Amino acid sequence: AQKVTQAQTEISVVEKEDVTLDCVYETRDTTYYLFWYKQPPSGELVFLIRRNSFDEQNEISGRYSWNFQKSTSSFNFTITASQVVDSAVYFCALSKDRDDKIIFGKGTRLHILP
Amino acid sequence: DAGVIQSPRHEVTEMGQEVTLRCKPISGHDYLFWYRQTMMRGLELLIYFNNNVPIDDSGMPEDRFSAKMPNASFSTLKIQPSEPRDSAVYFCASSLDIAETQYFGPGTRLLVL
Numbered sequence: 001a002q003k004v005t006q007a008q009t010e011i012s013v014v015e016k017e018d019v020t021l022d023c024v025y026e027t028r029d030t031t032y033y034l035f036w037y038k039q040p041p042s043g044e045l046v047f048l049i050r051r052n053s054f055d056e057q058n059e060i061s062g063r064y065s066w067n068f069q070k071s072t073s074s075f076n077f078t079i080t081a082s083q084v085v086d087s088a089v090y091f092c093a094l095s096k097d098r099d100d101k102i103i104f105g106k107g108t109r110l111h112i113l114p
Numbered sequence: 115d116a117g118v119i120q121s122p123r124h125e126v127t128e129m130g131q132e133v134t135l136r137c138k139p140i141s142g143h144d145y146l147f148w149y150r151q152t153m154m155r156g157l158e159l160l161i162y163f164n165n166n167v168p169i170d171d172s173g174m175p176e177d178r179f180s181a182k183m184p185n186a187s188f189s190t191l192k193i194q195p196s197e198p199r200d201s202a203v204y205f206c207a208s209s210l211d212i213a214e215t216q217y218f219g220p221g222t223r224l225l226v227l
Contacts, residue, residue, distance in 0.1 A: 037218075043203065043220065043221050043223070044219075044221065045205060045218035045221075047215050047217060047218075050215050095212070096213065101147070101159055101170065101212060102159075102213070107156060107157070
């Protein structure tokens with residue numbers, strides 16, 4: 001069975017600090033996809049990244065970076081020099097190739113304090 | 115493209131009334147998903163369609179919930195009769211394929227009194 005665990009329910013950091021959101025997944029498949037979505041206070045869900053299981057290269061996009069480690073089944077998300085606008089709930093998600101729907105984690109609520 | 119469109123954005127109704135939520139997916143997307151989000155249960159997949167055909171409705175809570183997709187550009191989620199515990203935000207999402215990125219609509223915030 002597939003599972004996504006985001007152990008951090010809520011995190012608060014002061015603006016400009018770096019923060020890492022953890023995501024641990026479980027799957028028996030060799031081919032799968034991992035996602036991060038952001039849900040700001042306005043409520044919409046915004047796609048951030050999609051990574052397939054064969055690509056373990058770390059990804060950087062501006063202040064955002066993702067660390068994918070198959071050895072620990074983790075796909076962690078780091079925000080560097082956090083800003084108040086980063087305050088949101090962040091969801092990690094997993095899907096198998098072809099046949100299966102996306103499974104979402106419970107989310108991590110991130111508060112960036114001014 | 116305008117993205118996934120949902121209507122209404124907010125709905126307040128009384129227990130026992132019928133509620134219909136609407137969704138227009140992104141053009142060209144073959145998959146459409148309905149989710150429900152609550153504080154207690156997080157984000158739950160209710161049902162999804164492939165090429166207008168319901169594929170998996172195992173997440174639909176009970177017979178009071180029904181969903182249809184009469185064509186590639188329109189889907190509805192109906193609750194009849196509605197109950198206070200149905201209060202939630204309902205999201206529609208669409209994607210090119212089952213494991214591809216899902217793009218979400220703005221959601222419908224439903225309150226059943």
